[in-house]
Amino acid sequence: MTDVIIIGGGPAGSAMGSLLSKAGIKNVILESANHPRPHVGESMVTSSTRVFKEIGFLPVMECEGFVHKFGASWHAPNGKEFAIEFGEFPQEGIDQDYTYHVDRSKFDLLMLKHAESLGTKVYQGVHVKKILFEGSKAVGVRAVVAGHEFDLYAKVIVDATGRNTLLGNQLKLKVKDPIFNQYAVHAWFTGVNRGDDLHTADFIHIYFLKVERGWVWQIPINAEVTSVGVVADRNVLKESHSDIEAYFFTHVNSNPDLERAMKSATRINEFKTEGDYSYSLSKFCGDGFVCIGDAARFVDPIFSSGVSVALYSAKYASERIKLAFDTGDFSEAMFMPYEEKVRGGVSVWYEFIRLYYKLLPLFTHFIQSKTHRIEVLRLLQGEVYDRKQVPVLDAMRKYIKAVEMSDDHLMKQALTSIPIDDEPEEFVIPAGELSRSIPGVEQNI
Ligand SMILES: Cc1cc2nc3c(=O)[nH]c(=O)nc-3n(C[C@H](O)[C@H](O)[C@H](O)COP(=O)(O)OP(=O)(O)OC[C@H]3O[C@@H](n4cnc5c(N)ncnc54)[C@H](O)[C@@H]3O)c2cc1C
CATH class of the missing domain: 3.50.50.60 (FAD/NAD(P)-binding domain)
Structure with a gap:
């Protein structure tokens, strides 16, 4: 035994x-x-x-030569790029400024x-x-x-x-998650143009799409192979009435930076799909x-x-x-x-994700902000456990409220339809008083 x-x-x-x-x-x-x-x-x-x-x-990770990931970069549909590097804020107990x-x-x-x-x-x-x-x-x-x-x-x-x-x-x-019903289509490609800057070429690149909760990942797997995945609300695929390949390339070509990166790309394995995953x-x-x-x-x-x-x-x-x-x-x-x-740690991730999707593409305001940039980075580094307070999430909620309340804020149209009137149940339940189920949402999917 x-x-x-x-x-x-x-x-x-x-x-x-x-x-x-x-x-x-x-x-x-x-x-x-x-x-x-x-x-x-x-x-x-x-x-x-x-x-x-x-x-x-860790020695195995180094020995196997996995690609080092020093940061992340976001590409807005208007061609603007915003990047963040893990090395900007040192993490306790970690003496390298990259992951994999x-x-x-x-x-x-x-x-x-x-x-x-x-x-x-x-x-x-x-x-x-x-x-x-x-x-x-x-x-x-x-x-x-x-x-x-x-x-x-x-x-x-x-x-x-x-x-x-x-x-x-x-x-x-x-x-089942009450908000997210995302669907992903992904494959591996050779010939993706990751850019001329060798340092940022190996960042994860996220491209915003102009559809409900739409984005694309570009992840370098090795020197030749890049993983590319289109993610959006499941209804976006349903309403497109197109096959997986047409759907994938319609979205790839809708972001000018990504279209450029994928111009000479060749797919080297089958498209895979993932759904119902929150x-x-x-x-x-x-x-x-x-x-x-x-x-x-x-x-x-x-x-x-x-x-x-x-x-x-x-x-x-x-x-x-x-x-x-x-x-x-x-x-x-x-x-x-x-x-x-x-539950506490993942709730921080969840709230960060929920606010991110609400803000799209206003999220970049928080990456650029001197006050909030490091706090955003700490979350992106994965520092979510044992956090009593996460001030940047409060700041995001406040910012959203202010934009929503104003009659003539230029960016009001940019906010997405994610509900943020209340903090999500899991996020506010104090440790020790956890409910054993989450009320108000569909059970047993
Ligand atoms: C679209 C998409 C994109 C993602 N991108 C990222 C990303 O970029 N970075 C990231 O960190 N995470 C990402 N994830 C999440 C990531 O894939 C998972 O969080 C991670 O793999 C979880 O690891 P796990 O060990 O819990 O489960 P898994 O990696 O799924 O491992 C579970 C294992 O259990 C085995 N198994 C299942 N059922 C049985 C059974 N009945 N008996 C015996 N064995 C069984 C399976 O064969 C499998 O090997 C993504 C997920 C999705 C859907």
Whole structure:
């Protein structure tokens, strides 16, 4: 028998495996795919470096030659460009001013191998069908490999199944995001013109589109290959009545900077699509179980937050799991501080994203502002945990209110239709008083 079963060997599961193995807790990862497998989510934020350091993975990141990401750049439809560099504000515990863009098939395999090298038992090609419960307590999993079904038991079950949300579906805990219903179409290209400035060429480049919550990512995967993805509200695709390729290029060509960058580009793999991807579980933990990474919560990827949330949720959950083994208490109460911490952090990301989409393209006002630039940068670096106050978010809300209230503000038309009258429920609930479900939104998607 093992101590902990981790379902899913993406960044969340592998980080969890590494952290538990380092702590001497026996654990297995059951992964349904056989790595390497492709995955969306190729650009990181700098806070991830702390977790890489903690699990001893940073030398691997350097050794493998992943592209260094020093900053981010936004391109307005009128050709104006605004950039920000991570090095403008030093982060505690991090002594490099860049993060990484990765080929996820390579990165995820390396993370999985790293966990294995630290002692985690990794089984690939094993699909977990369900989590087994005795009353309210998770006690094991039912899995299938090569058509053969078996049950496996452990003291703690970690759901790291990503957007498959195994437990969220099984216990009907999934709550659809009330605002965002984004849809992404993406592929890899060669021949993308990333610009003449070698330093900014490897930034993530975000191009604004003139459609509902529309933007495009440009992420360098290596010297030749660039990932490009068009994101917008799902209705934009529906109403376009066009096929995926026509839809993709219509939007690419609608932003002059991007049209220029893509002029000589050649697609080298199939278009992939992702939809319905913003949600939260009404609980991230219970007796004998925790959900981490995308299996707990997913927010829109505009700020490349996903992998860092996967890593930090693994880190914070592993700390409570260690304490559970020290004390013999595997109850929900033991794991709740993990949930509160991650819910709080992701709520900061969520509010930042919500206000960003409301402000588009007025967001650039906050990048340019002397008062707010560093605070915006700290969020873009991924510094969202244990924040009692995030003044720049208050400033954004105030600015929006002022524009909305004025009869003749020149930029009033630029604000989008996102509702911001109230702060979102999750954002305002103080730690310790968390609701176990989010009222007023559709349950069980
Ligand atoms: C359009 C889009 C763009 C994105 N861009 C970015 C970005 O630029 N930067 C960023 O940081 N994030 C981005 N993300 C988010 C990022 O992809 C995820 O947040 C990240 O991969 C989460 O890691 P995870 O380990 O939780 O889940 P995953 O990486 O999805 O890993 C889950 C693993 O569980 C396995 N699994 C699933 N079900 C089972 C089962 N039943 N049994 C066994 N194994 C199972 C899967 O095979 C998979 O390997 C983006 C997401 C989307 C949708």
